Amino acid sequence: MAALMSLNALAIDAMLPALDDIASSFQIADPNKRQYVVGIYLLATGFGSLVPGLFADRYGRRPVLFISMAIYIVTSLLCMIAPTFEVLLGLRALQGFGTAGLMVLPAAIIRDRFEGDKMARLISMIFIVFMAVPVLAPSVGQAVLVFASWEWIFFTLALFAIAACTWAALRLPETLDPDHRQKIDPRTVVRNLPLTLRTRAAVGYVLAAGLTFGGMFGYINSAQQLIGEHFGAAEQFPLIFGASAATLAFSSWANSRIVERFGARRVSHTALIAFFLVSAVQVFAAIEKADSLAWFFPLISINLCLLGFLGANFGSIAMQPFFNSAGAASSVQSAIRMLLGAAMGIAIGQLYDGTALPLAMALLISSVLSLCLVLFSEKGKLWTRPRQPRYIGESPH
Template structure:
């Protein structure tokens, strides 16, 4: 189904632009929960007695761990009960965990609250992708996902500034209050406007046999699994940067309160690139566009690493290189997601949960390793970008049987997927 007005099994209808905006808002809750924290890490560490500077980063992976694991549960639940009930339940968890984090007395308690907050946020990612797959197919799905990612990526542009603004006038606790308020507003929007996109005849029983069968379908599909792994590596690069961004910009380059501004400029490149991707994907195709972008990202990362090994990189050059890397990077996420989801429409909820788990948990774990390797230079980050870009390239080669830049793949095996 692919129409201007989105019909659904309920009596509600929603315009295409509002559908895209609502899906983007749901996914933006995740970006907000990560990026709004960055300016406050130093204040949180000082307030809760965290002496090791790298340990302050754990506020980010604690959230990502809960976010990654919980996706495995929300997918089957959404395939059984529909998209709306699990989504609303997850939003309630997100709001409650945000409120609890605002009054956390210790760093360990804060990390626990962040883990639970990630559990609630998992519903938004799984179900946003599922309802897009319920409603669109092929290149249209990739175009819609690109538009969603474009709006979604506007959050990293403004989130650090919101965090910086909060800690200028109040303590870091009020950052979590802001997140709770945002989630309440989006929950209201979902309740009033989001239709149920899963038709009753497509609901799957919530039994161990059905769940295992759905997981098997996803994990045995070469194209879906390999593109999910490629997306995992791409997300690892971003998580690695997010974990160490505050230390690089503030600690290494000493930009101080300009940190949110510089971060916003680089994040803005991702939003612009996602808009370009939405315009180009229908003409060039998901495979050609994403594979070319991956090769560009690998080349830029290698140049970055070589320059960093020669000596300190000046701030203007670092920003130029990193912004250049973000242009092809932005063309990977939405296209890789669409390519992974395309052959799995019959189990969209379960597929979204498995692929989301691989991307966020695997990407978060690798990103944490990259972030913890920070040593006062940008070399560990550059090396991390090189390694994960190479890993993504290998995964894409396996998915495509070694043949890149093909406009589509015909079915090559049972469960092997189909082309754009």
Template sequence: MTATPTPHPGVGRREFVAFIAAIMAVNALGVDLMLPALPAIGHELAIASDNARQWIVTAYVFGFGIGQLIYGPLADRYGRKPVLLVTLAGFVAASIFAASSATFAALLGARVLQGVMSASTRVLAVAMVRDSYAGRQMARVMSLAQMIFFIVPILAPSIGQLLLAIGPWRFIFYALGGFAAVVLAWSLVRLPETLPAARRAPISLRSLRQSYRLTLTNRYSVGYAFAASLTFGGIIAFVSSAQQIFVDEFGAGERFTLLFAACAFSMGCASYLNSRLVERLGTRLISQTGLFALIGLSVVHLGVIGAGVENLWSYMVFQALSMTCIGLCGSNFGAMAMEPVGHVAGVASSVQGFITSTVAVLVGSAIGQAYDGSTWPLAIGYLAIGVSALAIVLLVEGGRLFQARMPAR
């Protein structure tokens, strides 16, 4: 990788990749950093039930989904940097609000606001890379950024546990705000504007309506967005209930961060494997194989639970393999959803992101709130996700599977 020449003057490619990974990490830390603190938060804020603590995770993802609707048009009109600076400042403020919350309701409000502000990181990361690179170069830059990004879910709970060792749970939210403040300062000083003024588009209600209509009336766009939302819902269900399963059910409190990291690592490995195979095998073959594998794993897992032989290690094996399958599905579903609407990519990305995040919150919450002290709800939920996503794929593809087809625009 050479520092010059670059399509983002004043910033070498290595720094640009690191910057993209950093803004993506703001969102990842917002989800995973506080997982070890959920019991302490529940105790101090007198949360009625253990399952209710899961709303601390899902409230954030709900806000994340809502926010994605607005940032695409704003960034196309005003440029990437101003929108990023404002939303990072908003994330810092929301983190301080969360750290000072005296009630559970106030904390949930702060989490929704954090999610709304962090939604810009997803929209703008893709937009800034797209502004600067195309084709294989764009894929390479995004892959490098994602490789760094995958480390965050693995390390975040351990960092959260370390913060708890030196202070109360509120330190975690101050740390979130502090990290966002560092990225904000870095952006202010070093980040060039990647969207030239000549390429900025005014916000037109007519063009927005047309773009929304194109996105929402194309069966590939909507169908694969819903399929992606189901697999994302599986991730939310695991993340929101992981602390209860590992600590309360299996008594693995001291190993929680390591066990969580192992599951996150399996999904990261799947994403890396997908990046190596997708050009050769295609998005449909990989994602549909992942769905069938997820269904088969869930059936076997239910058999193990029903036989009364489920333990920590059997759960770890099935959870890691299920996360691998989900990792092979989600990114490919997202890519296929964008295939027919690439000419309105900014708005389409926002709409699809909204669908994916909000439906995933509903799915993940339904599974998480069904937690009853066993792994039954998660295994049943994963089976339902696999079967439902497969049904959507069959509908979208006209009953054909494992065939590469280019949808008409």
């Protein structure tokens, strides 16, 4: 599951060192326009997330997963020969839409087998490997650029996907219970997809996750310009970006060790309060210490670290009510998170003005709104720990 999810992270972060070369190759005048190579992929993944869960609930997890893998491989190879920047963006959109199953299905597969805090712990363990990719991916892209042009980064993506596909074919069983298969018809779609939006216990956590990860996507979109140009550390970009992302991998590991003891709610609520406080300091630093990488780097690293205590736990809590429709629930929740996060990330990136202030303000605003949304789902109470799960359409026994 970690290897499959990592392919999406690789398709995003391996491109970052090549954005300058891509802009030069296609003679892109607007410096912020190069960010669309990343932003369009994320946005398309959000739209694509609505599709695979429905088919996975009907035909099983494996067939849908392998179709997603095939699309990833083919579109990666086609991106190598894109004749124009617009065609490249179109292929990236197709790649993101078609491979959304790599983000959606792992959560559904895990939900087929586990629930509650144990599910949160397992997702955190997967995130340890998954989040190691943003640490290494820019260096992978940079290494390719040493020996070849940016097009060969896409060839590298295809090779990783072939390896992961072979591994899944050999190791991954079908996890969907035949009794839980659902027909694909308009009534099923209408019933399953809006269910998250009507479930108070889930909707606040889904929207909060989208907002907090929107800040991270904004950082990813503008990181190359922010670190390389504003702070003047272009040569050290893979190292600085990777070091900040490494804190997210560490916190995912730490979360996997403590979540069953303290509960997903207690851990994530504490992290959300801390996220707000650090974001407030980051706004101060962006104004008063605008040119200081020594201030920016530790603060963004701490915020990324806190996301490791938010993402997996928010996702686990939001999935808990959906026992017999995990695929559809995972689809709609992933779609909401990705669409909201990607749209916010693109907006933050396009607001880049040569300083870290737009990113800092976005992180602060998203933390405040996220806290309000979590309070809505929890009916005004934080740090609770329900004795048993609440299911939609299924008895807890």
